[in-house]
Amino acid sequence: MFTISTIFFYSLIFLLSFGGLVLYKKIIFSKLEFGALFGSAAALTALSFFIYKERIGGTIMHWAHGWPHFFANYQIKDILDNVIINKWHFTPGGMYSYIIADWVFYFSVLLFLYILFKIIIKKNI
DSSP: OOOHHHHHHHHHHHHHHHHHHHHHHTOOOOHHHHHHHHHHHHHHHHHGGGOEEEEEETTEEEEEESSSSOSEEEEEEETTTTEEEEEEEEOSSOHHHHHHHHHHHHHHHHHHHHHHHHHHHHHHO
């Protein structure tokens, strides 16, 4: 499982390398293209709250919410005693750090795909 700092670190490395690629290949973004990338990353960050994975840790069944790393842990029940727990546990760190790290991650992935698309289009024309 990735931590917020590793996701943020790798995403920033990707952003810097893509920025160098943009300068090298002389790819120009319009305001509309940049706004679409910005908004798409924000939408993917919002949708990442609804991704969950059911896990069993020790004797407790729980759902881990969020991707690529979880920010909340919803404990459902104790498997041995079959007792319903119904508790939420949030991971350490602020919600802002989760949102910023995920947004930078999704933005760097979308930027990579968009730059790759523009390079392919430029070569074929």
